Amino acid sequence: MYKNSLLPLLIVISMCSYAAQANELISEIETLHTYSEFGNGDVVFTTKVKDAICYGYWLNPNYGGSNKVYSALLSAFQTNTKVALTVSNGVSDQWPGSTNQYCKLIRVGLSK
Numbered sequence: 001m002y003k004n005s006l007l008p009l010l011i012v013i014s015m016c017s018y019a020a021q022a023n024e025l026i027s028e029i030e031t032l033h034t035y036s037e038f039g040n041g042d043v044v045f046t047t048k049v050k051d052a053i054c055y056g057y058w059l060n061p062n063y064g065g066s067n068k069v070y071s072a073l074l075s076a077f078q079t080n081t082k083v084a085l086t087v088s089n090g091v092s093d094q095w096p097g098s099t100n101q102y103c104k105l106i107r108v109g110l111s112k
Contacts, residue, residue, distance in 0.1 A: 004025070009018040016070050019077065021088070021089055021090070022086055022087065022106060023051060023053065023054065023083070023085075023086070023087050023088075023089055023103070024085070024086055025047065025049060025051055025084075025085045026049070026082055026083070026084050026085070027047035027048050027049035027082060027083065027085075028047065028048045028076070028080050028082050028083070029045050029046070029047055029048075029073060029076055029077040029083060030045075030046045030047055030048045030064065030080075031045055031046045032044075032045045032046070032057075032073060032074065032077045033045065034070075034106075035097070036098070038097050039059040039060065039061065039062075039096075039097065040061055040062060041069055042058055042059070042061060042095065042097060043058065043059040043061065043066075044056055044057070044058045044059075044095060044098075044102055045057055045073060045077070047056075047083075047085070051087075053089045053101060053103065054087060054089055054101055054102065054103035055098075055100035055101050055102060056095075056100065056102045056103075057085065057087050057102060057103050057104070057105045058095035058097075058103070058104060058105060059073070059105045060104070069105065069108055072110055073086070073108060075110070076089055076108075076110055081110055082111075083108050083109065083110060083112075084107075084108070084109035084110075084111070085105065085107065085108055085109075086105075086106045086107040087103040087104060087105055088103060088104045088106055089101070089103045089107055090104075
C-alpha cells in the first residue's frame with residue numbers, strides 16, 4: 001500500500017519541475033512588431049540584452065491593460081529607454097506565431 005501512495009506524489013513532483021518560471025530582464029527594446037490579424041493584434045518584441053531562454057517577448061491584446069503596456073513599450077522603443085520586464089517562459093505561455101520561443105510578458109517598468 002505504501003508503494004501505491006508514493007507514485008502519485010512522484011508524478012506531481014516531476015510535473016512541478018516543468019512549471020513556468022518568471023524571469024526578470026532589464027534592457028532596451030531592439031525590435032517591436034504588431035500584427036493586425038494574428039491573435040487580434042499581437043505585439044512581439046526583442047531586446048538588446050538577450051535572455052538565455054527567450055528569443056523575444058509577446059503581449060496578448062486580449063488581456064486587460066494591454067493598451068497601457070503597449071504604450072509603455074512603444075514609448076521606451078522610441079526613446080531608447082531601458083525597460084524592466086517580468087516574463088513567463090512556460091510552454092503554455094509561448095507565442096504561437098513563431099517557432100522561436102517568445103515568452104509571455106507579465107510586467108513592464110520604465111525608470112529614469
